[in-house]
Amino acid sequence: xxxxxxxxxxxxxxVLAAFLWKGLSIDPRELPSAxxxxxxxxxxxxxxxxxxxxxxxxDFIGQPVLVNVWATWCPSCRQEHEQLLVIAQAEEIPIIGLxxxxxxxxxxxxxxxxxxxxxxxxxxxxxMLGLDLxxxxxxxxxxxxxxxxxxxxxxxxxxxxxxxxxKLIIKGWGSVEN
Amino acid sequence: xxxxxxxxGLLILLSSFMLLAAIDVYQFDDPEKEKRFQQLTFExxxxxxxxxxxxxxxxxxxxxxxxxxxQMLNAGKNDNEIVDxxxxxxxxxxxxxxxxxxxxxxxxFGPAVFLLLGxxxxxxxxxxxxxxxxxxxxxxPSLSDSEAKALDALLKTKQGKK
Amino acid sequence: xxxEIGEFALIIALFVSVVLALIPMYGASTGxxxxxxxxxxxxxxxxxxxxxxxxxxxxxxxxxxxxxVYVAQHSNSQMPIQFKLSAIWGGHEGxxxxxxxxxxxxxxxxxxxxxxxxxxxxxRVLSVMGIVATGFISFLLITSSPxxxxxxxxxxxxxxxxxxxxxxxxxxxxxMLYMGYVGFSVAFAFAIAALLSGRMDAAWARWARPWTxxxxxxxxMGITLGSWWAYYELGWGxxxxxxxxxxxxxxxWLVGTALVHSLAATEKRxxxxxxxxxxxxxxxxxxxxxxxxxxxxVLTSVHAFASDPERGFFILMLLALTMGGSxxxxxxxxxxxxxxxxxxxxxxxVFLLINNIFLTVMAVTVLLGTxxxxxxxxxxxxxxxVGPPYFNAVxxxxxxxxxxxxxxxxxxxxRETTVKAVLNKLWLPAVISILCGLIFPLxxxxxxxxxxxxxxxxxxxxxxxxxxxxxxxxxxAQTITSRLKQLPLSYYGMMVAHVGVAVTAIGITLVSxxxxxxxxxxxxxxxxxxxxxxxxxxGTHVVKGANYMADQxxxxxxxxxxxxxxxxxxxxxxxxxxxxxxxADIDPSLFRDLYVALGEPLEKGAWAVRIHYxxxxxxxxxxxxxxxxxxxxTVADKRYRQRSVKLEATHA
Numbered sequence: 001x002x003x004x005x006x007x008x009x010x011x012x013x014x015v016l017a018a019f020l021w022k023g024l025s026i027d028p029r030e031l032p033s034a035x036x037x038x039x040x041x042x043x044x045x046x047x048x049x050x051x052x053x054x055x056x057x058x059d060f061i062g063q064p065v066l067v068n069v070w071a072t073w074c075p076s077c078r079q080e081h082e083q084l085l086v087i088a089q090a091e092e093i094p095i096i097g098l099x100x101x102x103x104x105x106x107x108x109x110x111x112x113x114x115x116x117x118x119x120x121x122x123x124x125x126x127x128m129l130g131l132d133l134x135x136x137x138x139x140x141x142x143x144x145x146x147x148x149x150x151x152x153x154x155x156x157x158x159x160x161x162x163x164x165x166x167k168l169i170i171k172g173w174g175s176v177e178n
Numbered sequence: 179x180x181x182x183x184x185x186x187g188l189l190i191l192l193s194s195f196m197l198l199a200a201i202d203v204y205q206f207d208d209p210e211k212e213k214r215f216q217q218l219t220f221e222x223x224x225x226x227x228x229x230x231x232x233x234x235x236x237x238x239x240x241x242x243x244x245x246x247x248x249q250m251l252n253a254g255k256n257d258n259e260i261v262d263x264x265x266x267x268x269x270x271x272x273x274x275x276x277x278x279x280x281x282x283x284x285x286x287f288g289p290a291v292f293l294l295l296g297x298x299x300x301x302x303x304x305x306x307x308x309x310x311x312x313x314x315x316x317x318x319p320s321l322s323d324s325e326a327k328a329l330d331a332l333l334k335t336k337q338g339k340k
Numbered sequence: 341x342x343x344e345i346g347e348f349a350l351i352i353a354l355f356v357s358v359v360l361a362l363i364p365m366y367g368a369s370t371g372x373x374x375x376x377x378x379x380x381x382x383x384x385x386x387x388x389x390x391x392x393x394x395x396x397x398x399x400x401x402x403x404x405x406x407x408x409v410y411v412a413q414h415s416n417s418q419m420p421i422q423f424k425l426s427a428i429w430g431g432h433e434g435x436x437x438x439x440x441x442x443x444x445x446x447x448x449x450x451x452x453x454x455x456x457x458x459x460x461x462x463x464r465v466l467s468v469m470g471i472v473a474t475g476f477i478s479f480l481l482i483t484s485s486p487x488x489x490x491x492x493x494x495x496x497x498x499x500x501x502x503x504x505x506x507x508x509x510x511x512x513x514x515x516m517l518y519m520g521y522v523g524f525s526v527a528f529a530f531a532i533a534a535l536l537s538g539r540m541d542a543a544w545a546r547w548a549r550p551w552t553x554x555x556x557x558x559x560x561m562g563i564t565l566g567s568w569w570a571y572y573e574l575g576w577g578x579x580x581x582x583x584x585x586x587x588x589x590x591x592x593w594l595v596g597t598a599l600v601h602s603l604a605a606t607e608k609r610x611x612x613x614x615x616x617x618x619x620x621x622x623x624x625x626x627x628x629x630x631x632x633x634x635x636x637x638v639l640t641s642v643h644a645f646a647s648d649p650e651r652g653f654f655i656l657m658l659l660a661l662t663m664g665g666s667x668x669x670x671x672x673x674x675x676x677x678x679x680x681x682x683x684x685x686x687x688x689x690v691f692l693l694i695n696n697i698f699l700t701v702m703a704v705t706v707l708l709g710t711x712x713x714x715x716x717x718x719x720x721x722x723x724x725x726v727g728p729p730y731f732n733a734v735x736x737x738x739x740x741x742x743x744x745x746x747x748x749x750x751x752x753x754x755r756e757t758t759v760k761a762v763l764n765k766l767w768l769p770a771v772i773s774i775l776c777g778l779i780f781p782l783x784x785x786x787x788x789x790x791x792x793x794x795x796x797x798x799x800x801x802x803x804x805x806x807x808x809x810x811x812x813x814x815x816x817a818q819t820i821t822s823r824l825k826q827l828p829l830s831y832y833g834m835m836v837a838h839v840g841v842a843v844t845a846i847g848i849t850l851v852s853x854x855x856x857x858x859x860x861x862x863x864x865x866x867x868x869x870x871x872x873x874x875x876x877x878x879g880t881h882v883v884k885g886a887n888y889m890a891d892q893x894x895x896x897x898x899x900x901x902x903x904x905x906x907x908x909x910x911x912x913x914x915x916x917x918x919x920x921x922x923x924a925d926i927d928p929s930l931f932r933d934l935y936v937a938l939g940e941p942l943e944k945g946a947w948a949v950r951i952h953y954x955x956x957x958x959x960x961x962x963x964x965x966x967x968x969x970x971x972x973x974t975v976a977d978k979r980y981r982q983r984s985v986k987l988e989a990t991h992a
Binding site for chain 1: 618622640652653656660667717722723
């Protein structure tokens with residue numbers, strides 16, 4: 001009997017090794033959104049292109065939308081811009097832009113030079129909406145359903161594969177043209 | 179592959195520059211608030227950095243969070259409200275002191291349990307070992323009472339001298 | 341050409357280590373004396389080739405050979421030569437080569453300084469170390485060669501070493517640390533050799549002790565240096581963050597401390613043989629686990645090397661083979677004999693067991709806290725963080741309890757002691773410590789603080805009980821000097837190390853309770869008060885360094901009008917990457933540090949300035965130095981310098 005007890009350390013080691021192995025396939029830096037299945041935060045901010053126009057949640061609730069957090073100081077945002085234009089072209093789901101802690105002039109220039117995939121842009125100069133959203137680094141893309149509930153967040157450059165995944169999620173809710 | 183490694187290396191290099199001390203200048207109207215600020219920013223984790231609290235991180239998001247905490251302190255919020263505010267937006271990840279939930283029972287109570295277990299095991303081992311020793315030596319010819327007493331006395335004086 | 345020689349030398353070293361792993365081991369199990377004698381020359385050969393490899397890498401750095409990828413990533417032509425050379429271990433690949441160098445160095449040392457060891461034991465020990473070396477050198481060659489080249493086109497200049505690393509700390513901290521980590525492989529090898537040979541009596545403990553104590557001292561020194569370096573370099577005055585990489589060094593140290601004590605019991609009394617074997621396996625396993633955690637990307641840390649799951653997988657395999665193999669061997673062959681000697685409940689043996697329990701629980705606690713986020717994530721339960729508030733809350737009480745036991749243990753004899761004898765010796769230290777603990781916060785601070793009371797009384801308890809015990813040694817002495825000379829060095833070592841623990845505890849208690857800190861906006865002429873000192877900002881001027889430009893501030897510190905010191909913190913911009921760094925300036929002293937760092941420049945020549953008052957912070961590191969010194973003293977003991985100790989091979 002006591003001999004069996006001596007196998008306990010070995011057993012504990014196997015448990016540890018199993019967890020470590022699983023750990024190799026997890027990214028510890030990836031942070032899931034704390035707002036999944038919660039409503040998009042309330043806000044009242046000016047539009048980027050029309051400063052007099054104040055935008056609120058009501059402006060995009062009623063259909064599934066993508067909210068893309070971007071800024072001109074973010075090099076990865078530049079990378080994903082192509083993909084956003086492709087999504088906008090496909091006209092399957094509107095993209096709302098959240099210009100995060102940026103300068104209006106630079107942002108407008110960028111859209112002019114690179115193309116504008118956004119229905120409209122929320123100008124979050126102070127970054128307070130970003131804070132309410134739990135944004136920790138641009139670019140981020142949020143998928144909202146028709147009721148304005150956040151269903152998915154993608155952090156980092158959005159590539160074609162990610163767009164396919166998003167489409168699958170949307171299909172899962174029924175028709176895309178809701 | 180090489181390219182990825184280089185990029186990785188540079189990224190780590192660049193992000194490690196975030197290690198520089200973050201020093202802002204907030205004017206606190208009372209030292210109590212300043213202490214609370216220091217405590218809160220010590221306990222909250224920067225959502226983006228490589229394991230730093232928001233007191234020491236130079237990342238933009240940390241600066242925003244520090245500003246927010248400063249504002250909330252001045253608005254009269256208590257510590258719990260401020261922490262809840264952060265957790266609502268960033269999840270439990272930002273708490274360096276994990277909440278005590280069934281998922282963290284092992285974490286919080288484990289050490290005490292291990293200690294007690296350890297003490298228990300030690301007690302059992304000593305007891306069984308003394309028993310085994312006694313049994314092993316019971317078969318030897320035993321000393322007579324007077325011999326045993328003399329031996330005892332001898333041992334005690336020897337030990338006293340050490 | 342030279343880098344290729346370096347790579348080639350490493351390949352040869354791998355072959356040698358494979359032969360070292362196999363031949364002497366086989367010789368030992370078949371009784372083939374000739375094959376066993378190959379162990380020593382093989383150990384020397386392995387060391388020789390790894391040294392060549394290391395020198396080649398050093399050469400590439402000193403010659404600014406940026407065709408070597410690793411050199412280009414971590415060096416720059418403008419860097420001062422001492423940093424170019426210490427950049428060898430500034431990144432993953434090179435630090436692994438340092439690991440291999442130190443491992444082969446220890447192997448060589450064991451082969452040279454083991455005249456008392458029977459041949460088959462030595463053969464097995466060296467073979468086990470050869471197995472470990474095979475693992476590491478193959479890891480180097482297969483996934484992490486520092487000699488990879490950019491060819492045909494390579495950068496004109498290097499990417500520069502992270503400015504935070506361009507410091508004296510980089511020169512000393514990693515090598516010390518690795519001396520410790522790797523040194524535990526010797527105790528490990530001895531344990532495995534004992535298990536394999538079936539000779540698990542007290543002899544193996546006696547042979548393993550000096551090696552283990554040296555490794556433990558180095559690891560402690562490495563940790564101390566790391567803490568001190570972080571303190572003055574990072575600019576925020578912190579000295580321990582419970583970061584995964586820091587924890588990875590603390591865990592082997594804790595288990596190593598338990599091992600050092602357990603080996604003493606096994607050698608002197610022949611007890612706990614099984615447990616000591618297990619501890620020896622654990623100490624080195626934790627070193628390997630630390631290597632895994634730091635390089636695999638499994639945990640987030642500011643100290644982590646560029647992480648790569650592919651490398652992580654390799655190390656995990658290494659870990660699995662070493663730990664799995666050794667623990668299986670342990671389970672099958674560890675001794676089960678219990679009835680060799682007995683001891684009463686109040687005996688030094690029991691207190692050593694208690695010490696081991698405390699230390700092991702502390703190590704397990706640190707492991708639990710470090711891995712818990714991974715555990716929760718792997719089970720799909722979300723992402724949480726475990727940081728300083730947790731570790732401080734859980735670690736400190738256990739530490740206090742252990743310190744109390746430490747104080748008692750010094751007065752307890754082997755085998756049996758009466759309660760009366762213990763009380764006689766310890767009542768006075770107990771009273772003194774509690775009194776001091778009560779008085780100190782009242783006179784030094786602003787009133788009673790439980791933390792300070794506990795910290796001070798527990799530390800003084802340890803010191804005064806050690807001192808009382810020491811004084812007791814002179815009762816029957818002829819003269820004081822003869823007695824002083826009679827006491828073995830290992831006794832002094834024990835005293836110094838225990839006092840070191842108390843000193844560190846005092847440092848930790850006081851600096852965490854009484855530090856003060858302020859962040860201020862200051863411009864020329866501004867003055868701020870902290871802890872009774874006045875800090876006056878007198879503006880900045882530009883200075884030029886070897887590879888940076890800096891704004892250097894002048895801050896005059898006075899106390900009651902009397903000038904104390906002038907501090908000159910800098911905000912540096914390193915030329916190569918345009919990287920900004922703050923270089924704090926500190927006025928160190930035994931009883932307090934005054935610490936000033938510059939933040940961002942504000943408008944109109946004003947600056948954000950951080951000022952710290954850190955009382956007794958140096959005691960932290962002083963204690964660490966004392967502990968390491970104590971460890972080394974025990975090894976200098978005469979009995980380890982004797983050449984003919986074969987007589988005491990079987991000591992009960």
